[in-house]
Amino acid sequence: MxxxxxxxxxxxxxxxxxxxxxxxxxxxxxxxxxxxxxxxxxxxxxxxxxxxxxxxxxxxxxxxxxxxxxxxxxxxxxxxxxxxxxxxxxxxxxxxxxxxxxxxxxxxxxxxxxxxxxxxxxxxxxxxxxxxxxxxxxxxxxxxxxxxxxxxxxxxxxxxxxxxxxxxxxxxxxxxxxxxxxxxxxxxxxxxxxxxxxxxxxxxxxxxxxxxxxxxxxxxxxxxxxxxxxxxxFGAEPDSRYANSVSYYSRLYNRLTFNDGYHQEHHLRPTAHWTRLREVAAQYQERLDEAGRVVSPVPPVVGFLDTGRIDRVAQRSSATRPTR
Structure with missing residues (x-):
């Protein structure tokens, strides 16, 4: 048996x-x-x-x-x-x-x-x-x-x-x-x-x-x-699989939030368990770097403190907006 x-x-x-x-x-x-x-x-x-x-x-x-x-x-x-x-x-x-x-x-x-x-x-x-x-x-x-x-x-x-x-x-x-x-x-x-x-x-x-x-x-x-x-x-590129989201890599933040900061990686592999998101980051590191994606210096809930990103998005919008 x-x-x-x-x-x-x-x-x-x-x-x-x-x-x-x-x-x-x-x-x-x-x-x-x-x-x-x-x-x-x-x-x-x-x-x-x-x-x-x-x-x-x-x-x-x-x-x-x-x-x-x-x-x-x-x-x-x-x-x-x-x-x-x-x-x-x-x-x-x-x-x-x-x-x-x-x-x-x-x-x-x-x-x-x-x-x-x-x-x-x-x-x-x-x-x-x-x-x-x-x-x-x-x-x-x-x-x-x-x-x-x-x-x-x-x-x-x-x-x-x-x-x-x-x-x-x-x-x-x-x-x-x-x-x-x-x-x-x-x-x-x-x-x-x-x-x-x-x-x-x-x-x-x-x-x-x-x-x-x-x-x-x-x-x-x-x-x-x-x-x-x-x-x-905000500031990411929706049409790029490797740059449609913004990650934040603070060790303390990711320990307190179960790797929530690995957001681009999460969008790449939504079914990946939170314990494996760092592996996803390592697996796609080269492609992520080549994509020119946004990496935030601050947690997303205080993303308004990332003034550099806000300025870049504003400049990009002004450059693409048609002139009258």
Whole structure:
């Protein structure tokens, strides 16, 4: 009789247990803050700052790693993580997967064609010309889109969280395979219900905290996420596979963010686990160097400090803009 090897728990690496721990910790800390934050300006301000930091980090790092490479071999465990993650990031993790993996990584921050971009998060999408949109406009329009998504989630309660017939974007991104499509849209439904239930729980603990701390923190966190995305692509070349993104190679930053700084490498190999991104960098080093890509001297969330890049983009735009 041949004995079968026990199925491995972790899909890629036991190192993902660190990310799982961060996910669970954020969930617990958020509940504790709602229950225990005392009234008063400074306690609530401190609470809001912490929640903003946790949501921002979770969207950019923890959830981002998970949607590209789910942590477990067991789909049921990944489904449970998706529920907790959705509560943590105030949006469906499955919806994020569809928009980020199947849209952003397909079109790679493309320029406008026929008046718009195929990439819904492209830095060119809200521009009035062929250049990057100004940061303020990109952030304003992106925040409006996030608020609309938040409202759609709550409105979906009349369908028990299901994706409605008018949600053509999500339906268009879902798998065409009937089995996978049903699983993805089903997970999206459960994610939405988890997100709403979590918000209701926080409101039961302290509706004042939700209004004064939590909801403003969500809006600020989404804005910071969009700042990060903007400077991950600002000044890059969308049509070049080796220069369509911006990397940042600080050792400390990449240790704290699970190699998130290797963004060009991530776009080259979106399925590469975070533990292998340095190998991807080494593998493509020659081609990356030849491509004349942008390497940032600062983390992307403070990309506005890279004034040299901003000046170069402005000069390039002026040179290509037709004269009247």
């Amino acid at each position: 041949i004995e079968r090897e026990p199925r491995r728990l972790w899909r890629n690496s036991p190192a993902d247990a660190i990310l799982l721990g961060l996910c669970i910790a954020q969930f617990a800390v958020t509940i504790a803050l709602a229950a225990l934050t005392p009234a008063g300006l400074w306690p609530r301000l401190g609470s809001a700052v912490l929640v903003t930091a946790m949501i921002t980090y979770s969207v950019l790092i923890v959830n981002h790693m998970f949607v590209h490479q789910p942590w477990f071999n067991d789909a049921r465990l990944n489904g449970i993580v998706s529920l907790v993650m959705s509560a943590n990031i105030a949006q469906s993790a499955q919806a994020y997967h569809l928009s980020h993996v199947r849209n952003h990584h397909r079109y790679n921050n493309d320029r406008k064609r026929d008046g718009t971009t195929a990439d819904f998060s492209s830095t060119y999408r809200y521009s009035r010309d062929d250049d990057h949109a100004p940061l303020w406009r990109y952030l304003a329009y992106s925040l409006v889109a996030s608020i609309q998504e938040f409202a759609v989630t709550w409105a979906s309660l009349r369908r028990l969280g299901g994706v409605g017939p008018r949600e053509t974007t999500l339906r268009g991104l879902a798998s065409r395979n009937p089995g996978r499509r049903a699983a993805e849209l089903g997970q999206l439904r459960y994610d939405r219900l988890a997100q709403v239930a979590f918000t209701v729980l926080l409101a039961v603990l302290s509706w004042q905290w939700v209004l004064l701390c939590y909801l403003p923190s969500v809006a600020i966190a989404f804005t910071l996420v969009n700042v990060q995305n903007y400077y991950r692509h």
